[in-house]
Amino acid sequence: MPTQPDAIDIEQLRAQLEAMYAPSGSTADVVERAPTYQPQRMIDTARLGFIKPGVTALTREAKSHSPDHNALKAQHIATLGTYIDSLRIRKLRGQ
Amino acid sequence: MAFFKKSLQLLIGSDSLRLPTMKLTKRELIQKESRIGGELFGSVPAGHHRQFFNLDPSTWVWYEEWTDSKGKPQNRTTRYEVHENGVLKVQDGAPYYYIEGQELDNLLLATNMYYERVAKEIYKFDAATGKTLAA
Numbered sequence: 060m061p062t063q064p065d066a067i068d069i070e071q072l073r074a075q076l077e078a079m080y081a082p083s084g085s086t087a088d089v090v091e092r093a094p095t096y097q098p099q100r101m102i103d104t105a106r107l108g109f110i111k112p113g114v115t116a117l118t119r120e121a122k123s124h125s126p127d128h129n130a131l132k133a134q135h136i137a138t139l140g141t142y143i144d145s146l147r148i149r150k151l152r153g154q
Numbered sequence: 155m156a157f158f159k160k161s162l163q164l165l166i167g168s169d170s171l172r173l174p175t176m177k178l179t180k181r182e183l184i185q186k187e188s189r190i191g192g193e194l195f196g197s198v199p200a201g202h203h204r205q206f207f208n209l210d211p212s213t214w215v216w217y218e219e220w221t222d223s224k225g226k227p228q229n230r231t232t233r234y235e236v237h238e239n240g241v242l243k244v245q246d247g248a249p250y251y252y253i254e255g256q257e258l259d260n261l262l263l264a265t266n267m268y269y270e271r272v273a274k275e276i277y278k279f280d281a282a283t284g285k286t287l288a289a
Contacts, residue, residue: 140211146277
Protein backbone atom coordinates (compact mmCIF):
# COMPACT_ATOMS: atom_id res chain seq x y z
CA MET A 60 0.00 0.00 0.00
CA PRO A 61 1.23 3.48 -0.63
CA THR A 62 2.13 5.64 2.27
CA GLN A 63 -0.18 8.54 2.78
CA PRO A 64 0.24 11.62 4.92
CA ASP A 65 -1.96 9.97 7.51
CA ALA A 66 0.22 6.91 7.79
CA ILE A 67 3.72 7.82 6.74
CA ASP A 68 6.90 7.39 8.67
CA ILE A 69 7.41 11.03 9.40
CA GLU A 70 10.50 10.97 11.55
CA GLN A 71 12.26 13.43 9.32
CA LEU A 72 9.21 15.60 8.96
CA ARG A 73 8.49 15.51 12.65
CA ALA A 74 12.01 16.53 13.52
CA GLN A 75 11.73 19.53 11.28
CA LEU A 76 8.29 20.36 12.55
CA GLU A 77 9.50 20.22 16.12
CA ALA A 78 12.48 22.35 15.19
CA MET A 79 10.09 24.95 13.88
CA TYR A 80 8.14 25.17 17.10
CA ALA A 81 8.95 27.72 19.71
CA PRO A 82 10.68 26.30 22.77
CA SER A 83 8.24 24.62 25.10
CA GLY A 84 6.48 27.07 27.33
CA SER A 85 7.73 30.13 25.58
CA THR A 86 5.62 32.63 23.80
CA ALA A 87 5.89 33.21 20.14
CA ASP A 88 8.78 35.15 18.81
CA VAL A 89 7.99 34.94 15.18
CA VAL A 90 10.16 36.80 12.76
CA GLU A 91 8.25 37.46 9.63
CA ARG A 92 10.33 36.97 6.55
CA ALA A 93 7.63 36.43 4.00
CA PRO A 94 8.44 37.05 0.35
CA THR A 95 8.41 40.67 -0.64
CA TYR A 96 6.58 39.90 -3.85
CA GLN A 97 3.49 38.66 -2.05
CA PRO A 98 0.48 38.54 -4.29
CA GLN A 99 -2.74 40.15 -3.34
CA ARG A 100 -3.63 38.82 0.01
CA MET A 101 -6.77 36.76 0.05
CA ILE A 102 -6.82 36.11 3.73
CA ASP A 103 -6.22 37.86 6.99
CA THR A 104 -2.52 37.23 7.26
CA ALA A 105 -2.35 38.96 10.60
CA ARG A 106 -4.08 35.94 12.03
CA LEU A 107 -1.52 33.76 10.35
CA GLY A 108 1.32 35.33 12.26
CA PHE A 109 1.98 32.05 13.94
CA ILE A 110 3.09 30.42 10.76
CA LYS A 111 4.43 31.85 7.55
CA PRO A 112 6.88 30.77 4.89
CA GLY A 113 10.42 31.17 6.05
CA VAL A 114 9.71 31.59 9.73
CA THR A 115 11.95 29.74 12.10
CA ALA A 116 9.61 29.48 15.05
CA LEU A 117 5.95 28.83 15.53
CA THR A 118 3.79 29.56 18.47
CA ARG A 119 2.02 26.93 20.47
CA GLU A 120 -1.05 27.85 18.50
CA ALA A 121 0.37 25.92 15.61
CA LYS A 122 0.02 22.76 17.62
CA SER A 123 -3.63 23.35 18.25
CA HIS A 124 -6.10 21.11 16.50
CA SER A 125 -9.13 23.23 17.21
CA PRO A 126 -11.48 23.82 14.29
CA ASP A 127 -10.44 27.46 14.22
CA HIS A 128 -6.77 26.60 13.97
CA ASN A 129 -7.47 23.91 11.42
CA ALA A 130 -9.02 26.64 9.29
CA LEU A 131 -5.96 28.82 9.77
CA LYS A 132 -3.71 25.98 8.74
CA ALA A 133 -5.83 25.49 5.63
CA GLN A 134 -5.53 29.18 4.85
CA HIS A 135 -1.79 28.96 5.27
CA ILE A 136 -1.63 26.06 2.81
CA ALA A 137 -3.72 28.10 0.39
CA THR A 138 -1.31 31.01 0.79
CA LEU A 139 1.60 28.76 -0.07
CA GLY A 140 -0.28 27.63 -3.17
CA THR A 141 -0.73 31.24 -4.16
CA TYR A 142 2.97 31.96 -3.65
CA ILE A 143 3.91 28.98 -5.79
CA ASP A 144 1.53 30.08 -8.52
CA SER A 145 3.14 33.52 -8.44
CA LEU A 146 6.57 31.97 -8.82
CA ARG A 147 5.38 30.00 -11.85
CA ILE A 148 3.91 33.08 -13.44
CA ARG A 149 7.13 35.01 -12.90
CA LYS A 150 9.10 32.15 -14.42
CA LEU A 151 6.79 31.95 -17.43
CA ARG A 152 7.12 35.68 -17.94
CA GLY A 153 10.87 35.38 -17.75
CA GLN A 154 11.22 37.66 -14.74
CA MET B 155 6.38 11.65 -17.49
CA ALA B 156 3.82 8.88 -17.84
CA PHE B 157 2.97 9.06 -14.16
CA PHE B 158 2.49 12.77 -14.33
CA LYS B 159 0.28 12.53 -17.41
CA LYS B 160 -1.74 9.81 -15.83
CA SER B 161 -2.26 11.72 -12.63
CA LEU B 162 -3.30 14.80 -14.54
CA GLN B 163 -5.70 12.73 -16.60
CA LEU B 164 -7.20 11.30 -13.47
CA LEU B 165 -7.61 14.72 -11.99
CA ILE B 166 -8.75 16.99 -14.73
CA GLY B 167 -9.44 14.81 -17.73
CA SER B 168 -7.54 13.89 -20.86
CA ASP B 169 -8.51 17.05 -22.74
CA SER B 170 -6.29 19.02 -20.44
CA LEU B 171 -3.29 17.40 -22.08
CA ARG B 172 -3.98 19.36 -25.25
CA LEU B 173 -3.31 22.79 -23.90
CA PRO B 174 -1.75 25.86 -25.48
CA THR B 175 2.00 26.17 -25.36
CA MET B 176 2.11 28.39 -22.30
CA LYS B 177 0.08 25.96 -20.25
CA LEU B 178 2.27 23.10 -21.41
CA THR B 179 5.20 25.04 -20.04
CA LYS B 180 3.38 25.55 -16.79
CA ARG B 181 2.69 21.85 -16.70
CA GLU B 182 6.36 21.19 -17.18
CA LEU B 183 7.12 23.38 -14.21
CA ILE B 184 4.64 21.42 -12.14
CA GLN B 185 6.28 18.23 -13.33
CA LYS B 186 9.62 19.46 -12.05
CA GLU B 187 8.03 20.41 -8.77
CA SER B 188 6.42 17.01 -8.45
CA ARG B 189 9.80 15.31 -8.45
CA ILE B 190 10.79 17.37 -5.43
CA GLY B 191 7.40 16.79 -3.85
CA GLY B 192 7.83 13.05 -4.17
CA GLU B 193 10.90 13.21 -1.96
CA LEU B 194 9.29 15.05 0.91
CA PHE B 195 7.74 12.09 2.67
CA GLY B 196 10.86 10.03 3.01
CA SER B 197 12.14 7.12 1.01
CA VAL B 198 9.87 5.61 -1.59
CA PRO B 199 9.45 1.81 -1.29
CA ALA B 200 11.06 -0.23 -4.04
CA GLY B 201 8.80 -0.50 -7.04
CA HIS B 202 6.78 2.57 -6.08
CA HIS B 203 6.61 5.85 -7.89
CA ARG B 204 5.36 8.81 -5.96
CA GLN B 205 4.50 12.35 -6.84
CA PHE B 206 3.25 15.15 -4.67
CA PHE B 207 2.58 18.51 -6.19
CA ASN B 208 0.62 21.71 -6.06
CA LEU B 209 -1.83 21.73 -8.96
CA ASP B 210 -3.25 25.18 -8.35
CA PRO B 211 -3.52 27.54 -5.38
CA SER B 212 -6.19 25.42 -3.73
CA THR B 213 -5.32 21.89 -4.81
CA TRP B 214 -2.51 19.56 -3.77
CA VAL B 215 -2.12 16.11 -5.26
CA TRP B 216 -0.54 12.91 -4.02
CA TYR B 217 -0.09 10.24 -6.68
CA GLU B 218 1.46 6.86 -6.07
CA GLU B 219 1.88 3.89 -8.36
CA TRP B 220 3.12 0.44 -7.41
CA THR B 221 2.85 -3.23 -8.28
CA ASP B 222 0.99 -5.45 -5.88
CA SER B 223 2.02 -8.91 -4.70
CA LYS B 224 0.30 -10.48 -7.70
CA GLY B 225 2.23 -8.33 -10.12
CA LYS B 226 -0.75 -6.17 -10.93
CA PRO B 227 -0.13 -2.45 -11.36
CA GLN B 228 -1.91 -0.30 -8.81
CA ASN B 229 -2.19 3.40 -8.32
CA ARG B 230 -3.88 5.86 -6.05
CA THR B 231 -4.53 9.53 -6.44
CA THR B 232 -5.36 11.65 -3.44
CA ARG B 233 -6.47 15.21 -3.88
CA TYR B 234 -6.34 17.73 -1.06
CA GLU B 235 -8.75 20.57 -1.68
CA VAL B 236 -8.14 23.66 0.39
CA HIS B 237 -11.34 25.28 1.58
CA GLU B 238 -11.88 28.22 3.84
CA ASN B 239 -12.74 26.02 6.77
CA GLY B 240 -10.24 23.22 6.24
CA VAL B 241 -8.61 20.79 3.86
CA LEU B 242 -10.84 18.21 2.22
CA LYS B 243 -9.25 14.86 1.37
CA VAL B 244 -10.65 13.34 -1.80
CA GLN B 245 -9.96 9.79 -2.93
CA ASP B 246 -11.82 7.62 -5.39
CA GLY B 247 -13.93 5.09 -3.60
CA ALA B 248 -13.43 6.60 -0.18
CA PRO B 249 -15.56 8.99 1.81
CA TYR B 250 -14.44 12.59 1.60
CA TYR B 251 -13.48 14.18 4.87
CA TYR B 252 -11.70 17.18 6.30
CA ILE B 253 -8.31 16.15 7.59
CA GLU B 254 -7.29 17.15 11.07
CA GLY B 255 -4.82 16.40 13.80
CA GLN B 256 -1.50 14.87 12.84
CA GLU B 257 -2.54 14.35 9.23
CA LEU B 258 -3.21 18.04 8.79
CA ASP B 259 0.05 18.93 10.52
CA ASN B 260 1.92 16.56 8.21
CA LEU B 261 0.35 18.16 5.16
CA LEU B 262 1.05 21.61 6.52
CA LEU B 263 4.69 20.80 7.01
CA ALA B 264 4.97 19.04 3.66
CA THR B 265 3.52 22.03 1.82
CA ASN B 266 5.92 24.32 3.68
CA MET B 267 8.86 22.18 2.70
CA TYR B 268 7.56 21.91 -0.85
CA TYR B 269 7.31 25.68 -1.17
CA GLU B 270 10.72 26.33 0.27
CA ARG B 271 12.41 23.68 -1.88
CA VAL B 272 10.75 24.46 -5.21
CA ALA B 273 11.25 28.17 -4.61
CA LYS B 274 14.95 27.61 -4.09
CA GLU B 275 15.69 24.78 -6.51
CA ILE B 276 13.43 25.67 -9.43
CA TYR B 277 12.63 29.35 -9.12
CA LYS B 278 15.89 30.47 -7.49
CA PHE B 279 14.02 32.28 -4.79
CA ASP B 280 14.88 32.16 -1.12
CA ALA B 281 11.62 31.82 0.78
CA ALA B 282 13.33 32.70 4.04
CA THR B 283 14.79 36.01 2.93
CA GLY B 284 12.45 36.89 0.08
CA LYS B 285 15.43 37.47 -2.17
CA THR B 286 16.19 36.12 -5.60
CA LEU B 287 19.10 33.74 -5.70
CA ALA B 288 21.85 33.84 -8.28
CA ALA B 289 21.12 31.46 -11.13
